[in-house]
Amino acid sequence: xxxxxxxxxxxxxxSKEDFLEIMKVTGKMEELTKxxxxxxxxxxxxxxxxxxxxxxxxxxxxxxxIHRLGAKAITVASAASSSAAKGETLADTAMTLDGYVDAIxxxxxxxxxxxxxxxxxxxxxxxxxxxxxxxxxxxLLDLYTILKEKGTLENLKIAMVGDLKYGRTxxxxxxxxxxxxxxxxxYCAPEELQMPEEIVKDMADRSIPVRKTADISEALQxxxxxxxxxxxxxxxxxAQYERLKGSFVLTRDLVKQGNPNISVMHPLPRVxxxxxxxxxxxxxxxxxxxxxxVYLRMALxxxxxxxx
Ligand code: CP
Numbered sequence: 001x002x003x004x005x006x007x008x009x010x011x012x013x014x015s016k017e018d019f020l021e022i023m024k025v026t027g028k029m030e031e032l033t034k035x036x037x038x039x040x041x042x043x044x045x046x047x048x049x050x051x052x053x054x055x056x057x058x059x060x061x062x063x064x065x066i067h068r069l070g071a072k073a074i075t076v077a078s079a080a081s082s083s084a085a086k087g088e089t090l091a092d093t094a095m096t097l098d099g100y101v102d103a104i105x106x107x108x109x110x111x112x113x114x115x116x117x118x119x120x121x122x123x124x125x126x127x128x129x130x131x132x133x134x135x136x137x138x139x140l141l142d143l144y145t146i147l148k149e150k151g152t153l154e155n156l157k158i159a160m161v162g163d164l165k166y167g168r169t170x171x172x173x174x175x176x177x178x179x180x181x182x183x184x185x186x187y188c189a190p191e192e193l194q195m196p197e198e199i200v201k202d203m204a205d206r207s208i209p210v211r212k213t214a215d216i217s218e219a220l221q222x223x224x225x226x227x228x229x230x231x232x233x234x235x236x237x238x239a240q241y242e243r244l245k246g247s248f249v250l251t252r253d254l255v256k257q258g259n260p261n262i263s264v265m266h267p268l269p270r271v272x273x274x275x276x277x278x279x280x281x282x283x284x285x286x287x288x289x290x291x292x293x294v295y296l297r298m299a300l301x302x303x304x305x306x307x308x
Contacts, residue, residue: 006304007114010133010134011172011173012134016180019179022296026295026296030295039070041308042069045305046072046073046074047066047071047072047101047301048101048103049066049105051075051078052084056269057269058129058138059077061294063075090117094116095120098121102123102305103123103125104124104126105125106127107127110130111130112131113131114126114127114130114134115127126301134172135168138168138267139173142173142226146263155180156223157182159219160173161225161248163228164193164194165194166193167229169267170226174202174203182208183223184209185211188218188219193247217254223261223262225265227273228267230246230273245271249274250275251277255283264278264286265286
């Protein structure tokens with residue numbers, strides 16, 4: 001199925017064929033960038049980059065992708081600097097941008113907000129993170145990273161650790177890896193931050209074995225340990241955050257006690273959940289993961305504008 005004009009809102013409604021097609025184009029974008037750091041593939045395109053929540057990787061890797069494809073970006077880097085601060089709705093913003101650009105990338109705090117924009121806009125909308133909902137482009141770059149680190153997406157044991165309740169990256173990753181017959185998902189979190197039941201049930205419906213635990217040593221036996229930050233900004237009760245922060249800290253000693261071939265991933269930013277002495281272990285894949293985001297986002301932009 002062609003991706004031209006398609007919105008990228010969630011990994012829930014994507015097929016295995018979709019994921020494999022995106023991986024193929026991402027590989028081509030990596031090759032293209034190595035041969036030709038700035039191409040003219042999208043030189044006639046303008047892309048809106050609308051970020052109403054803080055971001056380093058998603059926004060700047062999208063902007064890098066736009067530059068590497070020869071396109072132009074128009075950027076709003078905070079809610080305070082857009083008319084959202086005056087009460088403009090997401091739908092009105094989308095209908096306005098429709099007359100300016102060829103694609104819209106949006107991060108904003110409302111779960112489902114990207115879909116509201118997509119329903120209002122004719123231009124394709126790419127969700128750069130909607131509250132505690134989904135972060136599909138992160139999950140897709142995670143897939144590309146897993147493929148490069150492990151040589152396959154099939155039949156892997158994947159542990160997700162930390163804030164699984166509010167962590168939109170692990171929500172998206174659970175669905176993105178689901179078509180590849182995971183051996184097991186190990187959801188490792190304090191009870192209050194466990195994976196939402198709706199997602200656990202969806203995984204059971206897909207016949208994926210799921211283990212819930214609060215013991216990180218179980219997670220260290222997986223092929224991939226995907227660490228996440230406890231998301232302070234999503235807690236209604238600051239005392240609960242204070243109690244739960246620092247629940248899991250992955251140290252060099254812990255990594256050495258686990259599966260020797262384990263890949264350590266993290267969407268970043270980290271606070272204290274991976275100590276910096278892990279960074280130079282070959283298992284530490286998280287900065288490679290962040291770098292892969294440029295190729296993945298180049299691929300999505302080329303695909304939704306009909307150039308790949
Ligand atoms: N992984 C991720 O979404 O990072 P940013 O919040 O810096 O974009």
